[in-house]
Amino acid sequence: MMQTPLLLTQMMDRAEKYFPKKKVISRTESGVQSFTYKEIVERTRRLASALHQLGVQKGDKIGTLAWNHHRHLEAYFAVPCSGAVLHTINFRLSPEHIIYIINHAEDRFLLVDADLVPLLEKIKDKLRNVKGYIIMTDQEKVETSLSPVYFYEDLLTDGDPTYSFIEDLDENTPAGLCYTSATTGNPKGVIYSHRGIFLHSMALGLADTVGMSEKDIAMAVVPMFHVNAWGMPFASMWFGTTQVLPGPYFTPKLLAELIQEYKVTLTAGVPTIWLGLLKEIEENPYDLSSLRGVLCGGSAAPRSMIEAFEQKYNIPFLHAYGMTETSPMALISVSNSSQESLSMEERMDIKAKQGMLVPGLDMKIVGKDGEVKWDGKEMGELALRGPWIASEYYNDDRTGDAFRDGWLYTGDVVTIDEQGYIKIVDRTKDLIKSGGEWISSVDLENSLMAHEAVFEAAVVAIPHEQWQERPIACVVLKDGYQDSVCKETLMEFLRPQFAKWWLPDDILFMKEIPKTSVGKFLKRALRDQVKNHLNKV
Amino acid sequence: MMQTPLLLTQMMDRAEKYFPKKKVISRTESGVQSFTYKEIVERTRRLASALHQLGVQKGDKIGTLAWNHHRHLEAYFAVPCSGAVLHTINFRLSPEHIIYIINHAEDRFLLVDADLVPLLEKIKDKLRNVKGYIIMTDQEKVETSLSPVYFYEDLLTDGDPTYSFIEDLDENTPAGLCYTSATTGNPKGVIYSHRGIFLHSMALGLADTVGMSEKDIAMAVVPMFHVNAWGMPFASMWFGTTQVLPGPYFTPKLLAELIQEYKVTLTAGVPTIWLGLLKEIEENPYDLSSLRGVLCGGSAAPRSMIEAFEQKYNIPFLHAYGMTETSPMALISVSNSSQESLSMEERMDIKAKQGMLVPGLDMKIVGKDGEVKWDGKEMGELALRGPWIASEYYNDDRTGDAFRDGWLYTGDVVTIDEQGYIKIVDRTKDLIKSGGEWISSVDLENSLMAHEAVFEAAVVAIPHEQWQERPIACVVLKDGYQDSVCKETLMEFLRPQFAKWWLPDDILFMKEIPKTSVGKFLKRALRDQVKNHLNKV
Incomplete structure (x- = not known):
């Protein structure tokens, strides 16, 4: 077989060639805008050429402090397709943690939303490696003490719309970097390779997982700084999926309006988002009938919420499990043929679990006395292995806490039933x-x-x-x-x-x-x- | 990311762990039998241990002359998961070509169906490397002049049901070998790697291609000696799909009966098979309403046939394109969102095309003056590149005929329309x-x-x-x-x-x-x- 590497350039190439007219709907500070994939890819080429002009080299880390919008999407591809590494920064971390991770990652440039500039101004003197700040905004100018400062749209105006991406990358080249939002100690970084993102994206397209498709209109509510918005921007670009990016400071009302107006078919976020949305749709009427799936992960979704979505509003719920270290999709609760004869009650029991292992990964569940029984009762810690599971924390001597004998020990205590459906029982430390x-x-x-x-x-x-x-x-x-x-x-x-x-x-x-x-x-x-x-x- | 290799062992491991009760329905010389995946995997372990006992080493080629049945499926996994190479032999080739490919591949053992033993007896004296013959049969004994001869079920009886497969294989290790049914000259061999088969199987599960799923009941009518039955046995094992294997000497009537009885949802074969089935269902009544897809490739399907399946019988037709050199899935005609407003007539125009490039591959279409326009008119030769496209013919100095500059030149003349749907116009040599x-x-x-x-x-x-x-x-x-x-x-x-x-x-x-x-x-x-x-x- 040919030794063609698995690279993000191929995903963008497919959007550009096959889906030039498909849309990216982006909500920014000044409202909702619409772009075609042709425009997005051209803008991505301009951004990559501008970064090249600024001296960005292969392997350089480029940080982003940004909401979910088209410019962030462009950075998702321009940076790794130039051989550099996109470091998405969780701007909700404490200033100390943000300083720590920017310095630990040795970020050379930071792309920052206008509303987040004040956050950087407060800490700029402590950032050791940053050579410049690029402000992502619809405004012409933003007053700032950051220096040197560049404006994203100015860079694009001067950029080359036909710029060629690097094509001879090894598939194991780092593409992304994300730090866990640690509750104790400093955040720990995870590097995502082109290969890992490619395979994870492919897994998102499987009929037996999320089944992401060209026919979908996908809205990632999960932040783009949070494990690559669960890989949705990558898979969407590859499969030609229409994207709706909900932008800054969204409310449950705004999400409901976006779903209704753009006929969103698939959306993704943590349980608290869906609790909020549920409250909103219980109080005000919306037509959300376009939704074929609400993907929910990050923490366990309460069964009562799943029932409300499925039974009261007829909105299919996809309960999933993953973490920063797993790219993230590792488990997903999709019904299978063994459930065809079950009652609604029994199906809900299964939906409330985090689900089955995604094809492509290995797992084991280690209890007090070795691997646990598949009885839905015995508890053990979930360990994972596979091509989109991290092998270490980036430059961190805490790697041994979670990575042992070729496995990631997730720190999650689970049970597994006879059908192989896994249920998170607790964090080892919260048990x-x-x-x-x-x-x-x-x-x-x-x-x-x-x-x-x-x-x-x-x-x-x-x-x-x-x-x-x-x-x-x-x-x-x-x-x-x-x-x-x-x-x-x-x-x-x-x-x-x-x-x-x-x-x-x-x-x-x-x-x-x-x-x-x-x-x-x-x-x-x-x-x-x-x-x-x-x-x- | 972890450097876990992409191997066939993972597919079998998934069937064994998650789908032990799912079924493989196998029609052999003596009738239809049913096995669970648990039984199939146990039998596969026994076969692998028996091959090990017979002295099979990593890299050895093991040939099969066999119909589509459970023993052939077991060989599909036992051989590559032991590090050896499964060489599926097209027993309909001329005796001269069969001798050529067995010698060219240097097959060490041949697994052969009882009814095909006479074919081997006639040519056995010309086979240079074969160390033994293993007869796959339900019968206790078969009289034969082949020597040394072993009986498959005897080997399994003595085999170890807990035998461990090799787990430390490089993902680029050869797993399969198939020779093209050349119309001129000797057949040319193509090696399939574990990585190639893994990625091809994943592509078969994508919602935007075939969407193979645990919920499917899949019947590969395309022979298992023909490009791995288009990869269906691999993907089925991995995703826990129920398999129906139609066995020897099937007729259109038998296929219709199998679909009806086992509620087959997905089936695959060449156009002549579907022309035959169409004739059968036009003459006799069957309930084929379980079918969600008839996958058709190998040569162009006549539009009239597609219309008959879709409009007269309401059976969705999946027109696809591939070749021995492409594992084979390269193009597939699945509708996309741009077609939602089209008339039935216009949709049929698209269904009659071979379709869009499968995610994961690259293509170009080279006409008289470079790459052709996307106008549905200009003709050019289709060239393909990607991780499940062959890079050469196995030990063959004709490699340069088809493989140049990192591309496979398919020898197929095509047009491509504005939406990227490709239509095969002719073979370069038949134009x-x-x-x-x-x-x-x-x-x-x-x-x-x-x-x-x-x-x-x-x-x-x-x-x-x-x-x-x-x-x-x-x-x-x-x-x-x-x-x-x-x-x-x-x-x-x-x-x-x-x-x-x-x-x-x-x-x-x-x-x-x-x-x-x-x-x-x-x-x-x-x-x-x-x-x-x-x-x-």
């Missing part, structure tokens, strides 16, 4: 160890969130003299339930569902649950809060 | 060059086959003093039309469709059109026949 047994915080949370009065619930462990650890639940009620629902209401609700020793020792009502920059519950902060709260009592 | 212009034999054939009286039609060039070449049509009429249809009837039918100089100089009626061993028109033989025929007149 509650009570009297020598394990209690799943996630199971308790999902049950609480199934109560009609509960908007959000998080369960954490607090130290206990006799039992080692005991669970405490933190609950945010929906508006209007504050007077009718109390601790005992919810305990009553939980009792029939769990063994007595699983029940939380207390239920605390809160205004909100602290979250990470990507919308996951921040359990470490919550534990501190709960500890303080209990001390106060 | 009729008349008065400095090109006439497509395939266009004339398709028009003739659209006439209700015509069963098959082939058009060939004969030398002409003034015009260099002129077309002659050879037609097989359907039963019952011999008295009502003559040459002038068909000329009358063609006239409104073509320029005057495209019309055949003569139409000859025949009992049958000579075909290659894989069912394609054998134009070289036909040309000789026509030349003789004309001389006789």
Whole structure:
């Protein structure tokens, strides 16, 4: 067979040749704009030539602090197709962490949205390797103390629309870099290779996973700084999928409007996004019938939410699992032929799991006594292996924490049923160890969130003299339930569902649950809060 | 990213772990049998251990002369997953060609169906490297002069059901070998690597190609000796697809019965197979409503046949293009979003084309003056490049005939329309060059086959003093039309469709059109026949 490498240039080449008229709908600071793939690829060539003019070399890291929009998409291809590495930066991290990762990655240039310029101005003096700032904006000029500063559209005006990308790259060349939003210590970086992104994109197109297609109109709500927006911009470009990029400061209302107006068929985001959307569509009418799939990952989706989407609104829900280290798609809950005769209730049980291993990957689940039984009960840590799984943290001596014997140990505790459907039970560190047994915080949370009065619930462990650890639940009620629902209401609700020793020792009502920059519950902060709260009592 | 290689072992591993209860339905000499994937994989392990016991080493070539059945499927995995190379032999080739390819491949063992043993007995004295024959049969013993001879089921009985496959193979290790059914000269061999088969299988699962899925019940009618049955056995094992293997000496009636009984959703074969099936279902009633796709390649499918399947029987038709050198899937005619507003007539125009390039491959179309326009008119030779395209013929100094500058020149003359849909116009060598212009034999054939009286039609060039070449049509009429249809009837039918100089100089009626061993028109033989025929007149 030919030794043609698996490269991102081929994806762009396909969009340019076969789908020049297909659209990228981009919402920016000044409104919604529409581009054809022909225009996007031409602009990408201009950007690549401009970066070349600025002295960007093969292997250089180029950082982005940006929302989901067409310019960010152009950078997704212009940078790696020039042999450089696109470092997408989570601008919701603390300034200290942002400084750390820009310096750790040794970013040479930063592409930054106009509204995020002030964030960089505050830390610019601590950035060691940055040679220039490129402002992505629709405005003609932005006042800034950053220096030297370039304007994205000016660079494109001067760029070469016929610029040729590097074609003789090795497929293992780094293409992307993303840091985990660590809850403790400094963020850890993961390098994505051309090969890894290529294979992951192919996996996104499989009929038995997401089945991304030219016929789709895909809206990645998951940020483009968060594991490549789960690979959707890459797969969309390759397959000629229409893209809707929702831009900065979106609300549930705006998302519902975009889905309705552009007839979005496929969208992707974390559970908190879909909880918000659900609330919006429960309050206001929209036509969301174009949706064939709501892809949900990042943390476990509550079953009650999945049921609402599927049964109340007839919107198919795709529950998935992945992490920064896995590109991210590793598990996906798609129905298979064994489920054809199941009841709706049984199907929902399966939908609430994270699903089956995606073709192309290997997995094992390691419990206390080796690999666990496929009984849906025995708990073990999920380990993954495959061509789009990271092999290390970038220049980081913490690699050994997660990567051992050729496997990535995910830190997620799971069960697997007879059909091979995997369910995340907890993070190894969030699991509650009570009297020598394990209690799943996630199971308790999902049950609480199934109560009609509960908007959000998080369960954490607090130290206990006799039992080692005991669970405490933190609950945010929906508006209007504050007077009718109390601790005992919810305990009553939980009792029939769990063994007595699983029940939380207390239920605390809160205004909100602290979250990470990507919308996951921040359990470490919550534990501190709960500890303080209990001390106060 | 991890450097995990792309290997066939992963496909089998997935079937074994996730789909142990899914079925392989296998028709053999003694009837239809059913196996689970668990049983198939266990039998595959036994076979691999037996081959190991017989002294098979990494890199050894193991030949098969066999129909489509479960034992052939087991060999598909046992051989390459042991590091050896599966050489599938087209037993319909001439004895001289079979001797040539077995010797050229240096096959060490041959796995042979009982009914094909006599074929080998006749040529055994000329086979230079064969160390033994393994007979695949349901019978206890078969009398034979082959020696040494082993019985497949005996080997399996003694084999180790827990045998471990090689896991540390390089992904570029050869896995398969197939010789083209050349119409002139000796057949040419193509080596398939693990990587090539892996990526090709992944491409078969894409929503925008065949979309092979766990939910499918797939029946490869295309022989397993013919380009890996177009990769379906590999993709089926990987995705957990139920397989129906139609076995020896099948008829259109048998195929219709298998589709009906096992609710086949996807089937694959050459146009002559589907012409036969169409005739059968026109004469007898069947319920074929389970079919979601009839994959057709090998040679161009007549539009009239596609229309009959789609419009008369509501069976979706997937027109595709490939060759031994391309693993084979390279083009596939799947509708895309640009066709949503088209009329049925316009959609059929597109379905009759071979379709769009499959994601993962590159192509160019080289005409008289460089790359052709995308106008659906300008003709040029299709050249392909990609990770499942061969880079050479195996140990053959004819490699340069087809492989130049990193491209495979397919020898097929095509046009490409504005949407990127490619239509095969002719083989470079079958194209009729008349008065400095090109006439497509395939266009004339398709028009003739659209006439209700015509069963098959082939058009060939004969030398002409003034015009260099002129077309002659050879037609097989359907039963019952011999008295009502003559040459002038068909000329009358063609006239409104073509320029005057495209019309055949003569139409000859025949009992049958000579075909290659894989069912394609054998134009070289036909040309000789026509030349003789004309001389006789």
